[in-house]
Amino acid sequence: MFFTGLDIGSTITKIVIKNETEICSTVIRPTGAEHRRLAHKIMEEALKGANLSFDKIDYIVATGYGRINVPFADIQVTEITCHMRGVNWLFPGVKTIIDIGGQDSKGIKVENGKLVNFVMNDKCAAGTGRFLEVISEVLGVKLEDIGEISLRSTNPADISSICTVFAEQEALLRLSEGTSIEDILAGILKANASRIYSMVRKIKIEKEVAITGGGAKNIGFWKALEEKIGFPVVVPPEPLITGALGAALIAAEKAGKMSAEELKENRKKRKLEAVTFFDGESTRGQMA
16 A cells, blocks of 8 residues: 655655655655646655556645645645644654744644644744845855855854844844854854744743754754753755655545545546646637
């Protein structure tokens, strides 16, 4: 049996195909404006990677920001639940999950493999991937290099604001004062970690702590967070796919409750068809 989890995030889309025991295929791509077309394309790519045809997939769960735009999904599940399930499969002992996404950040509390509480910052770019994108543009460094560069700091700058607009101005001010880029980045990541810590401690941070999302790829950030919370964190081998993995695990659970005949009927009613309503020719035909 095969199951799929598709996570359409605000900036990155991820898909996982797995069987009863292991992950068979994963694909990670930027999220564009046309979610339905992207869902179709990334599904085809994942099927190719797993050497499967679409009719071999028993159940599909969509999650994330664009989950309602996956026409071939069997159900939609919130990303918080999916992240929790994915992390719990990878690290059964985790009690606190900190997810740093492109447009929001979340703290998730887990007890005995169950979601018990969460907190989210989705009103401000501070503490998100977008915040670091802005800073990388201002300082002229690659986003993926920010963490490593920050670790070379010997005297992290004092960054008083992590509002995206004010932090940008403050970074430029520190540059004009002669502060090194290493120290500026270290100061920004330290301030960022402090904000995330203040948010997540509302649900009580307990060992073991896992970091997921794009922020988990920034070693400078999670090192700063470790310093703030006082103990090490764990990072998944690929921190971007935990939501899609959790969705695939839920798909397996749903399929396990269905009979062979029900699964067969479920596969038959699903179609993987290219979306055409975004095409210019199709639109003109409808308007004529």
